[in-house]
Amino acid sequence: MKRFIFLAVLFCALHLTVSAQEALWWKTPTTSPEIHDDRRVTFRLVAPQAKHVEVVGDFLPEGRADMRKTQPNLWEYTTPVPLHSELYSYAFVMDGVRITDPSNVYVTRDVVTMSNIFIVNGPRSHYYQERDVPHGTVSRIWYPCDQLQKMRRATIYTPAGYGASNNTMRYPVLYLLHGMGGDEEAWITLGRVAQIMDNLIAEGKAKPMIVVMPNGNMDQVAAPGYGPDGNVVPTIELPRTCDGTYEQSFPNLVRFIDRNYRTLPRKNSRAIAGLSMGGFHTMMISKEYPDLFDYVGLFSASVKKDVGEVGSPVYDRFHEKLRAQFAKRPALYWIAIGKDDFLYPANVEFCELLDRNRHRHEFIETEGGHIWKNWRFYLKEFAQKIFK
């Protein structure tokens, strides 16, 4: 064994010092975040020359807090109170520059914002963790998009056992749509889809299902870094997301999935849900093709109903199409919104419209705003209500 320890040390040393070798850190600079037994959390940054360091994160009441120099080279911040069970994201701001925590390799991207994540154990985060349960498979596939005449990338979750050689079972499908600026990576990384579905299915709380996460921005064929324009760093202005073409491309995607996966290819085994702009797409697609989806989920949705001026036939005759959709009695039309969400009033208004027209739906109001915390929670709730 000694020889191997020697070898490992040699590897480390060489990796760090010799320029001809890959320059690597084998250990993080310090321990950060440290989650204490009482659920307070300490963040640390080794930055001897910094003048001011703060931590920004979705667990801080003000969204930010100053870090304090506790040793000549070390900045620290400990939350004054225990944190509730949740998956949190954060970053540091060092002398005005937002940086990720060099001691935490769990990094996620949201549009062009990189953040670190950590999980505080407990009931709320139970479903967001990789637990010792059967795991599904997560695939990045390319499928032909007739509208763009191009191949596009999508993320697919297939439940545990799907790929087993002797499995001939067919599965229902949930189509899950991201928000403006997101892409086919958003739900699987920030939304913890694989963990949520693995855990719900293992506990018998959700039916085993396939989850399809396409890219809803028709200006992209794939998430940044995965498309042919590999050199171009995206500066997202207004993505081509609400011109009707994405909605029109959807039946082809459904056909592709039904052809290439062992699906139950019928309305009562298909669900569609989306967050924010994806909720808008969900609303538009489900009413445009009222025979495709029996389960509809609007998560903090942008529920603008009169967008005819965009000039797509998809946005014409909204109320008429909505009536046609509800005349076919969808098994579930589920609307969830946080009380602090800037889209809250619009969602309340939309529900009133549905009420006036006796369109049967469920309305869920939660704390919080237009945030991933809510979208993970909504998915967890919605997934338990479908295909039953």
Next chain:
Amino acid sequence: MKRFIFLAVLFCALHLTVSAQEALWWKTPTTSPEIHDDRRVTFRLVAPQAKHVEVVGDFLPEGRADMRKTQPNLWEYTTPVPLHSELYSYAFVMDGVRITDPSNVYVTRDVVTMSNIFIVNGPRSHYYQERDVPHGTVSRIWYPCDQLQKMRRATIYTPAGYGASNNTMRYPVLYLLHGMGGDEEAWITLGRVAQIMDNLIAEGKAKPMIVVMPNGNMDQVAAPGYGPDGNVVPTIELPRTCDGTYEQSFPNLVRFIDRNYRTLPRKNSRAIAGLSMGGFHTMMISKEYPDLFDYVGLFSASVKKDVGEVGSPVYDRFHEKLRAQFAKRPALYWIAIGKDDFLYPANVEFCELLDRNRHRHEFIETEGGHIWKNWRFYLKEFAQKIFK
């Protein structure tokens, strides 16, 4: 359209200012890196309060260079000479703290080191780019490991068309192993496996094949962030990588793949290759199970041949087993190493040993050291030589 632009602006504003909404950047702070037409590259960091900023990267002769304040808030560095076609990685060091470039969302992780990447177009990087060719599927699967009595995570590349409903073709399989400290994410992210294979297959230079990238560290079931120990930030000491158990677990993995994928389940349709420690594993596994693999690739391999003191039967009787392997005449035994690699002398020595024993092999010497640049190139070369 106006209404949508308004909506988008509203989204941005709200995302940035209201703490109840997801705090996002919708545009990068500046343009970085900028790859000029003459293949010089400019890096930029907006950091008004920084005292010293440098760029570190594998394209810099010294491994680092000072950035210069060109505007009150902007630091810049432009390479003095055009860069050769390649995929490069870099980071900034701001007042002693290594950070990724906030303007570049292409981030990769190597052990615990986060870096940005960029591609300079040309012949060398041709195969590393997402091109407009048919794309394979990349899946993260979990398979049962008998040795650990646990499920373990692996990355699988299946070539374009593999999943098409009418496809009954069977494919050869390349098993591709990472280095010490790496995991099942290393080859697919840093090694650009999907891009290299997609491009080689599209050009008819490689046979369509399945590529299996398992995790070679028996202390982990999955890469950091994907295992059940979600809260634990890895501080990698000596991974449990060279105690013989990984090698012993390999036939079970091969059996699992042959059972669950449409493989050609025979020696002449199986290849194994690995980098650094993965090269060591490749050497050990291929000689331990001489009927499994007809094609063997050692990329910058750690070719220690007398490691009996570790106490695993896998490392016993090395020469005898090697003789047995070569008596069965493997179709290809391919060794590649950079002249500046710290493992260069050991590889030359190993080749001399093979020569002395008339064990037929190929030996490729390249420029450079123990670096991903070489491993991507070795994969590209090796993939063209197998299953033919």
